[in-house]
């Protein structure tokens with residue numbers, strides 16, 4: 001039972017409506033972009049805050065060889081439609097870590113147009129951001145400090161001493177699901193893994209292999225690693241990386 005989540009959803013009514021509403025909203029955005037694409041001969045990319053999940057307005061998006069655009073209140077940058085291939089966009093906004101968004105245009109559409117950007121960090125802070133595709137609906141990020149804490153939806157959303165937290169638990173596809181810790185101890189070992197919660201409660205849910213999950217790791221106030229899920233994950237768990245003596249080691 002995902003007790004933690006249900007503590008927040010007091011009434012049965014709210015339990016049934018909230019996730020549906022949220023997924024509905026994401027699907028509405030996707031449909032809106034598809035119609036825009038068709039009717040106005042444009043592409044749309046959307047930028048969201050990895051900690052709050054809210055759209056990022058007023059960011060400068062420089063798309064290579066195409067031009068510079070500013071995101072609107074829905075976090076959208078809209079630009080002329082392009083032929084199939086890869087495009088690169090540079091995201092910049094005060095208060096956020098600059099990022100490069102890779103845009104994959106295939107069959108005259110953008111395969112995945114949602115990007116998550118991290119607010120700036122203190123030099124000691126460490127942040128992990130998980131994103132994925134529409135299915136499975138609920139992947140969970142887990143960050144374990146050996147012989148110490150285990151941050152996830154399940155346990156201590158905010159650690160007792162405030163040194164770490166699950167900023168956001170996404171339960172309806174795409175993410176972001178984000179964990180931030182105040183500081184890593186150089187002599188401790190850590191483990192980060194992703195679990196397919198949807199499959200835990202429903203054995204016929206899509207497998208984690210079909211999730212197209214991506215993990216971004218931020219430290220020293222910059223992006224330090226990007227991980228894409230391999231195609232051969234067995235079971236419901238993707239072990240992503242460990243940290244030994246302050247070094248991120250892919251698993």
Ligand SMILES: [Ca+2]
Nearest residue numbers: 139140169170
């Ligand atoms: Ca989740």
